[in-house]
Amino acid sequence: MQKYLYLFRGGDKMMAAMSPEEVEAHMGEWRIWMQELAEKGQLIDGEPLFAEGKQVVKGGSVITDGPFAEGTEIVGGYLMVNAASIEDAVELSKGCPILQAEDANIEVRQIQVLEF
Amino acid sequence: MTTEAAATLDHLFRHEYGRLVSLFTNRYSTAMIDSIEDAVQEALYKAAKVWAFKGLPENPQAWLYRVANNALIDSLRKTNRVDRLDDDTKNQVEETQELEFAQDELGDEQLRMIFACCHPSMKLTEQLMLSLKLLCGLSVKEISRALLKQEEATKKAITRAKKKFKEEIGKLEVPVGNELESRLSAVLQVIYLLFNEGYKATEGERLLRQDLCDEAIRLAFLLKNEPSCDNGELQALISMMLFKAARFPARVDAKGRLLTLAEQDRSKYDEDMMQWGWKFLKESSAYTYSSIYQLEATISCYYTTAETYEKTNWQSILGLYDRLIALKPAPVVHMSRILVLSKLEGAQYALNEIEKIEDELKGNQSFNALKADLYADVMDWPKARLHLQRAISESQNFTERRFLQDKLRSWVGR
Numbered sequence: 001m002q003k004y005l006y007l008f009r010g011g012d013k014m015m016a017a018m019s020p021e022e023v024e025a026h027m028g029e030w031r032i033w034m035q036e037l038a039e040k041g042q043l044i045d046g047e048p049l050f051a052e053g054k055q056v057v058k059g060g061s062v063i064t065d066g067p068f069a070e071g072t073e074i075v076g077g078y079l080m081v082n083a084a085s086i087e088d089a090v091e092l093s094k095g096c097p098i099l100q101a102e103d104a105n106i107e108v109r110q111i112q113v114l115e116f
Numbered sequence: 117m118t119t120e121a122a123a124t125l126d127h128l129f130r131h132e133y134g135r136l137v138s139l140f141t142n143r144y145s146t147a148m149i150d151s152i153e154d155a156v157q158e159a160l161y162k163a164a165k166v167w168a169f170k171g172l173p174e175n176p177q178a179w180l181y182r183v184a185n186n187a188l189i190d191s192l193r194k195t196n197r198v199d200r201l202d203d204d205t206k207n208q209v210e211e212t213q214e215l216e217f218a219q220d221e222l223g224d225e226q227l228r229m230i231f232a233c234c235h236p237s238m239k240l241t242e243q244l245m246l247s248l249k250l251l252c253g254l255s256v257k258e259i260s261r262a263l264l265k266q267e268e269a270t271k272k273a274i275t276r277a278k279k280k281f282k283e284e285i286g287k288l289e290v291p292v293g294n295e296l297e298s299r300l301s302a303v304l305q306v307i308y309l310l311f312n313e314g315y316k317a318t319e320g321e322r323l324l325r326q327d328l329c330d331e332a333i334r335l336a337f338l339l340k341n342e343p344s345c346d347n348g349e350l351q352a353l354i355s356m357m358l359f360k361a362a363r364f365p366a367r368v369d370a371k372g373r374l375l376t377l378a379e380q381d382r383s384k385y386d387e388d389m390m391q392w393g394w395k396f397l398k399e400s401s402a403y404t405y406s407s408i409y410q411l412e413a414t415i416s417c418y419y420t421t422a423e424t425y426e427k428t429n430w431q432s433i434l435g436l437y438d439r440l441i442a443l444k445p446a447p448v449v450h451m452s453r454i455l456v457l458s459k460l461e462g463a464q465y466a467l468n469e470i471e472k473i474e475d476e477l478k479g480n481q482s483f484n485a486l487k488a489d490l491y492a493d494v495m496d497w498p499k500a501r502l503h504l505q506r507a508i509s510e511s512q513n514f515t516e517r518r519f520l521q522d523k524l525r526s527w528v529g530r
Contacts, residue, residue: 019255023164024129030168048165
């Protein structure tokens with residue numbers, strides 16, 4: 001088993017246009033998807049992120065607000081999962097409800113674990 | 117669609133939307149409704165993101181309240197609206213910023229909101245749509261689908277209603293004294309219409325429409341909690357809704373097709389709802405006058421509680437319709453009465469009766485369908501088919517058309 005990181009981007013526009021009932025249903029889909037991952041022992045951790053933040057640059061001498069990029073460029077949340085391979089991790093990510101939004105994407109990255 | 121997961125929350129988001137919008141409108145002003153709706157929407161959407169990852173917090177309502185309150189204050193600050201508010205409201209905004217969520221504050225403001233949404237400055241359909249939007253948390257799209265209206269037209273009607281809501285109401289209150297009676301009867305009319313819209317026979321959006329019925333019952337119970345509103349008409353209206361809603365589990369077959377009253381499996385009727393229907397009907401009869409709602413509740417009671425369709429007490433129902441017509445001479449009442457008459461006196465007698473009031477009924481959508489059934493009963497198949505064809509060409513929605521076409525197919529060759 002290897003560890004992988006999902007970075008979620010986009011999807012905000014779709015959710016902002018939903019009715020309360022649809023928001024609730026969408027949340028339900030997320031919970032079911034995550035529950036399945038947890039039951040298979042593949043879910044490690046994950047959190048959503050606020051859109052606002054700070055950027056620390058130039059050795060810490062400059063701190064800027066941001067990133068104020070377009071919605072589809074902001075990381076809206078992350079998830080860490082166990083998977084047998086990158087292909088397996090990609091396959092697993094396809095069930096994520098965020099992909100119902102046209103502007104949403106998931107970046108899948110393997111987490112480097114140094115073994116001694 | 118994750119019905120199971122959504123069902124466990126039991127429309128939490130939709131109902132919280134209505135509660136929070138009512139709460140903030142009550143605290144501030146109807147003029148701020150757009151900012152309020154945006155803030156509540158934002159809170160729900162933030163909640164969904166966090167709760168999807170971490171599960172529901174211990175007190176979801178308090179969580180939503182805090183996030184919505186902060187979003188509202190932020191948006192007022194951004195537009196400098198806080199400065200332009202009068203001092204009283206301004207103090208309220210500042211004071212309530214850190215205020216903990218008070219559970220017992222809920223309830224009362226929703227009641228006030230019902231009266232605001234059914235304000236006499238608005239037309240009946242506007243009152244209905246605004247109630248669905250602000251109190252029941254339905255989106256414009258859902259409202260248009262539930263009421264079988266164009267989305268654009270629905271949007272315009274809601275915008276018109278909101279304009280009046282902002283300009284003519286201001287502060288929410290439950291009317292008192294002489295005004296209460298007329299305002300309350302307007303509210304009951306909206307609830308009645310809301311229920312009947314949901315009860316109308318269509319299949320496609322069945323779940324959404326059944327929700328309308330649930331919402332109508334929910335709003336009626338909000339009124340029931342307020343002693344000044346709890347009168348015989350309200351009790352009768354609740355009773356009527358419960359007797360009709362008791363039939364929901366039996367209304368469609370396994371394929372999702374609508375079943376007529378005669379075809380329904382009565383063992384599937386909801387026993388609890390019928391018991392509650394009884395209770396409220398009895399309560400309402402403590403009032404000396406008999407209202408339209410009371411007559412309709414009693415009729416629904418006879419239809420729903422009959423052991424079988426054939427054993428329905430047509431004689432008593434006919435008497436009730438006779439009294440109802442005197443109070444409410446609507447085409448739909450006339451036609452229901454004719455149908456009952458055909459059970460008692462035969463279809464030929466009913467056909468003779470219908471001729472007398474044909475001019476009044478002609479424009480009605482279901483008139484030809486009723487006539488077709490009566491001609492079928494007396495085996496006058498050519499006339500029966502002719503009227504059924506007319507009914508098909510007049511039918512307004514897919515479900516009704518399919519229902520009538522199926523019937524016509526079964527009459528071919530007779």
